[in-house]
Amino acid sequence: MKLEIIYEKDQVVIKNMDSFEPKHIFECGQCFRWDREEDHSYTGIAYGRVLNVSKRGSDIIFKNTNKKDFQELWYHYFDLDTNYNVIKEKLSHNDPIMKKAIEFGAGIRILKQQPWETLISFIISSNNNIPRIKKAIELLCEGYGEYLGVFLGKKRYSFPSPETVAKRSIEEIKACNTGYRAPYIIKTAESVASNPEAFQKLYKFNTEDCQRQLLTFSGVGPKVAHCILFFCMGKMDAFPVDVWVKRIMEYLYFKEDTPSKVIQQFARDKYGGHAGFAQQYLFYYARELGIGKN
DNA sequence: CCCCAGGCAGTTA
DNA sequence: TAACTGCCTGGG
Numbered sequence A: 001m002k003l004e005i006i007y008e009k010d011q012v013v014i015k016n017m018d019s020f021e022p023k024h025i026f027e028c029g030q031c032f033r034w035d036r037e038e039d040h041s042y043t044g045i046a047y048g049r050v051l052n053v054s055k056r057g058s059d060i061i062f063k064n065t066n067k068k069d070f071q072e073l074w075y076h077y078f079d080l081d082t083n084y085n086v087i088k089e090k091l092s093h094n095d096p097i098m099k100k101a102i103e104f105g106a107g108i109r110i111l112k113q114q115p116w117e118t119l120i121s122f123i124i125s126s127n128n129n130i131p132r133i134k135k136a137i138e139l140l141c142e143g144y145g146e147y148l149g150v151f152l153g154k155k156r157y158s159f160p161s162p163e164t165v166a167k168r169s170i171e172e173i174k175a176c177n178t179g180y181r182a183p184y185i186i187k188t189a190e191s192v193a194s195n196p197e198a199f200q201k202l203y204k205f206n207t208e209d210c211q212r213q214l215l216t217f218s219g220v221g222p223k224v225a226h227c228i229l230f231f232c233m234g235k236m237d238a239f240p241v242d243v244w245v246k247r248i249m250e251y252l253y254f255k256e257d258t259p260s261k262v263i264q265q266f267a268r269d270k271y272g273g274h275a276g277f278a279q280q281y282l283f284y285y286a287r288e289l290g291i292g293k294n
Numbered sequence B: 001c002c003c004c005a006g007g008c009a010g011t012t013a
Numbered sequence C: 001t002a003a004c005t006g007c008c009t010g011g012g
Helices: A022-026 A067-077 A084-092 A096-104 A115-125 A130-144 A162-166 A170-194 A196-200 A207-214 A222-232 A243-254 A260-289
Strands: A004-008 A011-015 A034-036 A042-046 A049-056 A059-063 A147-151 A154-157
Touching: A004 A067, A011 A067, A022 A034, A022 A042, A022 A049, A049 A067, A049 A147, A084 A096, A084 A260, A096 A260, A115 A130, A115 A170, A115 A196, A115 A222, A130 A154, A130 A162, A130 A170, A162 A170, A170 A196, A207 A222, A222 A260, A243 A260
Parallel strands: none
Antiparallel strands: A004 A011, A011 A059, A034 A042, A042 A049, A049 A059, A147 A154
């Protein structure tokens, strides 16, 4: 199965793409800087670039980019080398519940996000909800990120660097609606800025060692660490257990109140190296169905 | 008005 | 080391 990629002026089109649904990708909870436009396309910012993604039939259209950026950046960002059909088959083998969940989020792809941005974003995510998380991140970017120009009538900004955030006062970071997480953010920024090379090399450790190091950052606990492992460290065996996943796993598999640790172990045994994908399908399924709201 | 939201840190027992 | 509590903030 070879992808047919067509490079046009200012945009790139992929023909006959499967396992790629913008709504699933951008609304499954993995990212916070992608917003739906009126035409149902999504505009987002990553790696200091602004991109617009839409779907027409089975074609995916990437606007505001070029061949070089697509090949060097977006191809990897959208995980286009991974065959999701293989993952789906493995996960749904002897598991009708997972099979159903995968049908709902069949177009999910796990974005390869930037570690620093992901680290801070998920610190902000703790005990928080998605609109508020997005708002806080946007304020951080508008206040301290780099101006990238206007796209679709809106000024766009990059995610601020560790050095920039580290120099801000608690009040300034609080003013970005980060609340009591402001000191965590600054401490973590100082830590990353003091040794950027070490942070860049974190992904080279195995899951367990990588997690241990992530837990040393202020504001990073078990759940946030697993999100970071999965979304930007390439640890596809990570399995973040948040309240949604806890509730849906209890509802679908355990039929009773179950500690997060037990769920965690269950997922490790059952899904192994694909645990994170399973988590995403279950999470999206739970949210779309409203399972676990009560 | 109270309660909770994709948890964490800090403090007890 | 497990259990408990407070925490920004705003929408239900």
